[in-house]
Amino acid sequence: MEQGVLLSEPEEAAALYRGLSRQPALSAACLGPEVTTQYGGQYRTVHTEWTQRDLERMENIRFCRQYLVFHDGDSVVFAGPAGNSVETRGELxxxxxxxxxxxxxxxxxxxxxxxxxxxxxxxxxxxxxxxxxxxxxxxxxxxxxxxxxxxxxxxxxxxxxxxxxxxxxxPKAESFFQTKALDVSASDDEIARLKKPDQAIKGDQFVFxxxxxxxxxxxxxxxxxxxxxxxxxxxxxxxxxxxxxxxxxxxxxxxxxxxxxxxxxxxxxxxxxxxxxxxxxxxxxxxxxxxxxxxxxxxxxxxxxxxxxxxxxxxxxxxxxxxxxHQCSQLCLYDWYTKVTSVVVDVVPRQLGENFSGIYCSLLPLGCWSADSQRVVFDSAQRSRQVRDTDCVEGQPLWSTPRSPGGSGGSWKLLTIDQDLMVAQFSTPSLPPTLKVGFLPSAGKEQSMLWVSLEEAEPIPDIHWGIRVLQPPPEQENVQYAGLDFEAILLQPGNPPDKTQVPMVVMPHGGPHSSFVTAWMLFPAMLCKMGFAVLLVNYRGSTGFGQDSILSLPGNVGHQDVKDVQFAVEQVLQEEHFDASHVALMGGSHGGFISCHLIGQYPETYRACVARNPVINIASMLGSTDIPDCSVSCRCVVEAGFPFSSDCLPDLSVWAEMLDKSPIKYIPQVKTPLLLMLGQEDRRVPFKQGMEYYRALKTRNVPVRLLLYPKSTHALSEVEVESDSFMNAVLWLRTHLGS
CATH class of the missing domain: 2.130.10.10 (YVTN repeat-like/Quinoprotein amine dehydrogenase)
Incomplete structure (x- = not known):
């Protein structure tokens, strides 16, 4: 395939997907006990667990692999695999x-x-x-x-x-009219158990x-x-x-x-x-x-x-x-013997320059303490990167970014640390996860961290990427939280024959309080290999940019986030000279919410759109989502700008405001061909949201196609569903962006 030219056949796209989807993902790692050899050397085993898509079985398989790490106490002497991978069926x-x-x-x-x-x-x-x-x-x-x-x-x-x-x-429950025949071959204990009147509660079999x-x-x-x-x-x-x-x-x-x-x-x-x-x-x-x-x-x-x-x-x-x-968190320390609690790292309102911008991980690694119980190590989003953080629990918190291979500025994930030996994962948008080990340096010298690879991954050729820093124009400033900037990660094909012929796919993330980081992601890499430029937008409200950025979004969904994405699109098109007449959207959850807003508010910009389980009508979703207080997709009440209470219903003005912030308001302006992908078992954004949009577009003769996956949930992450949705999305983009 010639670089920068869209694949024209489904078979080629399927072959590319089959190849890249085989890249395994690290799920866990643990370190075995330290062993001293008869020659005085020391080594430890590293047990790792991975997952991989199996397109033949249409399931995610899990497998493990062992590695040996020989060391001298503070540095790795030799490290490598010990045997081949083995599938671990049934392990939970x-x-x-x-x-x-x-x-x-x-x-x-x-x-x-x-x-x-x-x-x-x-x-x-x-x-x-x-x-x-x-x-x-x-x-x-x-x-x-x-x-x-x-x-x-x-x-x-x-x-x-x-x-x-x-x-x-x-407790067991049964019908008011249910009777259970006793098995004559049953044991005396079983017969006695079945005869007990309190074994089942009649009429409770359908209790919610x-x-x-x-x-x-x-x-x-x-x-x-x-x-x-x-x-x-x-x-x-x-x-x-x-x-x-x-x-x-x-x-x-x-x-x-x-x-x-x-x-x-x-x-x-x-x-x-x-x-x-x-x-x-x-x-x-x-x-x-x-x-x-x-x-x-x-x-x-x-x-x-x-x-x-x-x-x-x-x-x-x-x-x-x-x-x-989801927001910036505090790191707290509880002393077991003095019963005193202290805040080691506080919430960071906003990042200043290259300084630490706060903690945004939802879970600390199971192994996160240094051997001397003085430091805690974990990873966290810092703007559009995932880096390793080291906090000294006795003094000044430290922030350190390990040296990346080749200075590529990718993202790190700490899997575990034990006796100061760390196991971590490193990846970039063009490099699948690589497994690395290294010893935590002494306090204050974290920047000198040296890593040794246990398992290298091959870089995917012809994917160029970088981070764009964006400052919203004065008329789009948030008055309460002025001066905030945001970022976007741009992937583009390497050396296309004519850059002005490269189409672009814009992807706003879900959440809304989450972020894209410079790590390996299958869909963006696939699209880039197929000739698309891919723009991943971390609009204001994303994690990793300080608590002020997060707090700037509630009450401004459908406005601030939408304008940020549109501004990013216009800036990149102006700077990179991609084909401005061939721009598409692809987003899920709140990213789908933003995408549907954009095709309604800026119908001339976008030639195609793919939306996965999008929020369409905040008001109608309030009573059906599993998180009415703060929907991951729209924050039904709070993101619309109102306080949430479990014991009251919104009044008419609140309902009106929710509708006003919803994509369905802009239905009359929509003309962009839309592919909807919905999970029928979605509890977060019930699939009726997408159905509501589908029917509204159908009555207006807007090109729309609906894929309804009957057993799938919000993420559409099941192997069969994910592969089918990707292929359909690619064909939709090819149909409506093709020249």
Whole structure:
């Protein structure tokens, strides 16, 4: 294919997708115990877990690979893989014991139908399975949580017990008229159990149980559970306050109790995925007396508490506002023995020059402490990059960006750190994830960090990229938050025959409080390889630019974010001289909201649009989304500029304002051909939003095509759905941007 020329055949696009989609993604890493060889050398194993799309099986497969890292105590001498990758079927969670001599694995097995799938908790030692517990058969609780919001699998310091979170066992329910025939071959115990009058509650089989929203539909009432590894006994911990749901738990110093995060679920549960603003607090429950103690402010939101190696302090993230769904957070430190809490890193209103712009990660790595318990290491968005942050808990917070290969300015993700040996991932828009290890330098010398590659990835040729800093014109300034700038990441084909013939695809991100970073992303890379320039816009309100930027967006959706994207498009077209008559939009969730606004407000600019689960009518979505307080796509009430309250309905003026900020207002001006892709099981932006837009456009004879995926959720990330939606999007763009 000639560079800069659009692929003309679906087969070519499919072949390109098949090749690039094979790039695996790192999901986790852990370090084995330190080993001293007979020659005096030291080494550690690195266990990594990856995911990869399998287009033949139409599923994401998981596999693991081991590496060896030889070192001299403060630097890596040699590192490399130890054997080939092995698929790990059925693994949901796994954790090494503190000494590294054992490993706990939560595994699913059995059929795929209702009630057929079983969960087992296994304990492995050296080259054998030491224990296996059929959790489903024991019936102490419901399914174990494996998500990263509530889920955990934590060894006690003594390595005798395992702590995890599971769904509370529900009472059996049956119809008022249901009768159960007794099996004559059943055991006496089974017959006695079936005869018990309190075994089932008549008329309760259709009782509604609230869940925690998008991607959490089976999770309602979490409980803390402890497994005695030796005896196999399971106990559900008591003492957790009834008004909170526990999760993210770990063993307290001395194994005398458990520390956990508790989320308020009254008056009702709201979607928690991607919503770090859910009211929550840090708790300690004593295992002996069952007494529960509050460890943090209970009027804010917290997440990911992590115990220091010396078991003296806990760091955690705290969000000082319950308004934006994701925002700049504080890093707090709780001293276990003095009971004193301090703020190590505070909220940063806005970045000044090259300075630190705040913490924006939703979870700290499970391994984040330095060996001396004096520093915490994690990654966070800093403007349009993901960098490594190092915070000295005893003094001045530090911000350091590791030296990038070739000075390319890509993005980093810390997977774990143990005994100052770090495992991290590095990638760029043209370089798939590479796995690296290195020792954390002494305090104050973080900039001298040296990395050694464990697994190199091949750069994708002919993708050029860079970051554009954009300053909105004076008439588009936010009066309350003046002086804010924003950024866009531009990918473009390398050396096209004629740059003025290159079409451009504009992609605003979802959220709205999230961001694009200079990391590997399949869709932008694919589009660029097919001859498109791709513009990824971090409009004002994106994370990584300071809290002021985030707070500038509520009340201004449909206006500030839309104008920022349009301004970025006009600036790049003027500077790069791409084909201004062949510009398209592609966005999902709030990015779809912005895209549908743009084809209504600027119909002459865009020749085609692809929208995934877009918010179309804020007012009609209020009563159907799992997050009416702060929709990830439109912030139904708050993003429209009004305070949210769970006990009242908006008045007529609020309804009118929501409609005024919605893309559906601009339906009469739309003439851009639109491809809609909707997930029928979407809890965040119910698919009826897209249907409403589809029907309105159809009545006006606007070219529109609708893809409805019956079992898909908000992200459309299932392998079959993702591949189908990409191919349809490419063909739509090719049809309407082709010359």
């Amino acid at each position: 969670l796994s954790r090494e014991s503190p000494s590294g001599t054992m490993k706990a694995v939560l595994r699913k097995a059995g059929g795929t139908g209702p009630g057929e799938e079983k969960q087992f908790l296994e304990v492995w030692e050296k080259n054998r399975k030491l224990k296996s517990f059929n959790l489903s058969a024991l019936e102490k609780h419901g399914p174990v949580y494996e998500d990263d919001c509530f889920g955990c699998l934590s060894w006690s310091h003594s390595e005798t017990h395992l702590l995890y979170v599971a769904e509370k066992k529900r 149980y609230e869940d925690w929203g998008e991607n959490m539909v089976s999770k309602s009432i979490p409980v803390l559970c402890v497994l005695d590894v030796e005896s196999g006994n399971i106990s559900v911990l008591e003492g957790v306050p009834e008004n909170v749901s526990p999760g993210q738990a770990f063993w307290a110093p001395g194994d005398a109790g458990v520390v956990f995060v508790g989320w308020w679920h009254e008056p009702f549960r709201l979607g928690i995925r991607f919503c770090t603003n859910r009211r929550s607090a840090l708790y300690y429950v004593d295992l002996i007396g069952g007494k529960c103690e509050l460890l943090s402010d209970d009027s804010l939101a917290v997440s990911s508490p992590r115990l220091s190696p010396d078991q003296c302090r806990i760091v955690y993230l705290q969000y000082p506002s319950l308004i934006p769904h």
